[in-house]
Amino acid sequence: MRFLALLLTATLSLIAATTTAAPRVQVVGLFPGAAVLNVDGQRKLVRVGQTGPGGVVVVSADSRGAVLRVEGIERSYGLSRELSSGFAEPERKQLSIAKGQGGHYWIAGSINGQSVQFLVDTGATSVAINENQARRLGIDYRVDGRQIVVGTASGTAKAWKVHLNSVKVGAIDVMGVEAVVVEGASPTEALLGMSFLGRVSWREDQGVLRLESKI
Template identity: 70%
Template sequence: MTKHRTYALVAGLLSLWAIGSVGAAEQVMVVGLFPGAAVINVDGVRKLVKVGNTGPDGVVVVSADSRSAVLRVNGVQRTYTLEREYSQGFAVPTKNQVSIAKGLGGHYWIAGSANGQQVQFLVDTGATTIAMNGSQAQQLGIDYRATGKPTVVSTASGTAAAWRVTLDKVKVGTIELLGVEAMVLDGPSPTEALLGMSFLSRVRWREDQGVLILESKN
């Protein structure tokens, strides 16, 4: 084999290697966005990656906020917006899904709404129902004393008067449920509105690498 043909063969092999390397990450999607982090799906592998860190197949999260993320894929940077995950390559979206990253104190916080009014929920799988204090209920326009059923509940500091009410609708991300039971406690507790099992039991939920994933059942 001549020297010229040897160089040509080596150049051809290098070209094929380069093409294969560029196409290493075939499908990259951003399926969750948070300040300073993004949930990325690379060829079906999903992971929460903080800014400056590397995810599956060497994909680097350069920057991220609640609107978009800049990823470096195979050395090329581009901006990605939030995408819905798809099933088996067909253009049919999965069921409504919400990804929640751990926040302060290792808890899951999510902005939502109750009866059309905005509310910040603390996800609490130990709470039987959605729970809030009287002041929070008034801010949401809930006349719990007139429409609720009075009861007594046990709290960390003892017993407290409470009213059992039904919220017309509760929405978290793209998931909306109608007729959700809630408890309004007299006094300052709980200090945050709790997203309890009266909502969570009607959706599918799981934890995956520091991300709580909620998914509608239908």
Template identity: 80%
Template sequence: MRRFKLICAGLLLVTSLSGQAETQVQVVGLFPGAAVLNVDGQRKLVKVGQTGPGGVVVVSADSRGAVLRVDGVERTYGMTREYSQGFAAPTRSQLSIAQGAGGHYWVAGSINSHPVQFLVDTGATSVAMNEAQARRLGLDFRVNGRPMVVSTASGTAKAWRVDLNSVKVGGLEVLGVEAVVLEGDSPTEALLGMSFLNRVRWREEQGVLMLESKM
């Protein structure tokens, strides 16, 4: 059956002549060599050459846009702002975290939908965790990670740089977050570092850390 394209509020819908939507695709994040896709409501970070939800293949990607193969047809996609049903603009999420013991900020969240207890660390350049925590999250960091050496309070340590599909605390979710997995047992708690915090608005006032999503 012949198909046609319907453009609606920046969202590309591939439909049949009967008007039934077949594949709904959004690009909600762009990185060199990867894109965060929302395909029929399922979000995932997909690297170039890999297949994402709904069989969508990322052919190429950079900060300007991505070429995707959808239903066997290649098209160029730009960044799309996500909309809720009815195309209402998304609301800004906020989260307040009270200072805990030792002046630290602790917050429950998730990595790739798995629950994680975070220690907020503005001195950490990335979200960081030890190798046991990474295995519990199902991260195959020795295969998919990029080996590196990091400096810690105890000296240098072997580590792997990985890309997380999502990191979420409260109602704030950031997609495509860079993280570091350290060899050994440190850090004892997953660190919520600047690779997440730089993607939201945050400030500290009188023992309360306030986080707010960017529009």
């Protein structure tokens, strides 16, 4: 009887192991040294060498694709915008911003989960913040960033190009957003530039800026 009980336990364990579904893994964003993963519907920016949802490890990543380690097996993944069967298409998030002081669009949001007041600037190539704002947000731009020179209203300035984990306004959350940290106190407000706006749908309509998430 004991032998039969052990055999039954082993059989049930084998059935459970074989019927456990492998995680549904997709790459929905690619950046140098990082990828945005969608694992069983959970979306997260994961840098090379780090472990994401479902224990998925990002081995390498660039603009062409990523190598992921899933359940101990490494394979290459391309960028995917398609959802696996069994998952409902996520609802597109929308946000309307009325024109405010000075004829500009102002919106409260967050960078890496911390509150920021944004000035929408469609003429800015990237999200831009000054060095004091970067320090408050805990962004180690001198270590993690690449030094560049940018043009400002008062001339050229030293800056660092970085990648933010997330930028959020309203319910619209975009991961892996390129940004610049400018030396000094300018810009006084964080600029919500095209590195964010280019990742969403947006249009101006009679003094109202309308944003909509793409995925």
